[in-house]
Amino acid sequence: IPEEAFIKAMEEIASLLKKRGTEVDDAGKVLMHLWGRNKNPDGWATVSLNEICAELGLKERRGHGGYEPAKKDAIRASVDRLTTVKMFVRDLPEAYGIKGRVKTDDPYIIIRNRVMPDGGDQQELFGRSRWEAISFQPGLIARRVIEVEKQFMFLPRGLLALDSYRFRATKLLGAKLTELFRINASRGLNTHSLRVK
Numbered sequence: 389i390p391e392e393a394f395i396k397a398m399e400e401i402a403s404l405l406k407k408r409g410t411e412v413d414d415a416g417k418v419l420m421h422l423w424g425r426n427k428n429p430d431g432w433a434t435v436s437l438n439e440i441c442a443e444l445g446l447k448e449r450r451g452h453g454g455y456e457p458a459k460k461d462a463i464r465a466s467v468d469r470l471t472t473v474k475m476f477v478r479d480l481p482e483a484y485g486i487k488g489r490v491k492t493d494d495p496y497i498i499i500r501n502r503v504m505p506d507g508g509d510q511q512e513l514f515g516r517s518r519w520e521a522i523s524f525q526p527g528l529i530a531r532r533v534i535e536v537e538k539q540f541m542f543l544p545r546g547l548l549a550l551d552s553y554r555f556r557a558t559k560l561l562g563a564k565l566t567e568l569f570r571i572n573a574s575r576g577l578n579t580h581s582l583r584v585k
Contacts, residue, residue: 397475401496401530404473415466416473418443419497423526429553431531432500436521437464464519470497475527494527 405413418440426433440463441455448455473496502519525531547562572580 398530401473401475405470405496408469408473409466411462412466412469412473414444415440415463416470416496419467419470419524420526420530423524427525431525432523433525434503434521434523436503437519440467461518467522468499471495471499473497475530494530496530497524497526499524 405416419435422435422439422443423433426435437460438455441460444463446455446459475494475496500523503521503523505518505520547559547566550559568580568582572578
């Protein structure tokens with residue numbers, strides 16, 4: 389996806405999050421932070437509702453233990469609303485050789501399953517559901533923004549194919565060099581000098 393279309397789509401997502409309420413926007417930021425901290429090598433993270441509440445700065449009830457049920461319900465609803473926030477990229481610039489109307493529809497977050505109070509899993513959400521934990525990951529485009537990997541879309545295939553966990557430093561360096569060369573090429577420069585120290 390061309391960079392300008394990509395940035396515009398992310399701005400639309402940010403706008404959608406705010407339109408659905410400040411609590412949805414806050415829940416989105418907290419979830420992404422928790423995902424970065426808890427994700428496994430497959431890109432999925434499992435977080436409890438209590439972790440989300442704590443990260444949002446809610447205070448536990450004195451003498452009763454846990455968080456206020458009404459507040460927990462509101463946070464559950466906000467998290468579930470995040471799955472309905474989707475980015476649309478359409479009418480990409482012809483300069484990139486893309487003809488016709490192109491549209492990608494990518495969710496902000498994907499919930500794989502919800503862990504119920506009895507410990508069982510619920511794959512799909514039907515009506516109001518009082519889950520206690522979720523297993524989730526961001527959509528592909530949101531994920532690239534969070535991992536500061538949008539420039540990886542412009543990498544040579546050899547670098548792109550490297551494992552992001554084992555060769556993260558190599559990919560980041562490759563991304564930076566690729567970005568520098570792209571900027572210089574747009575200014576008509578064929579070479580770029582770097583000093584390593």
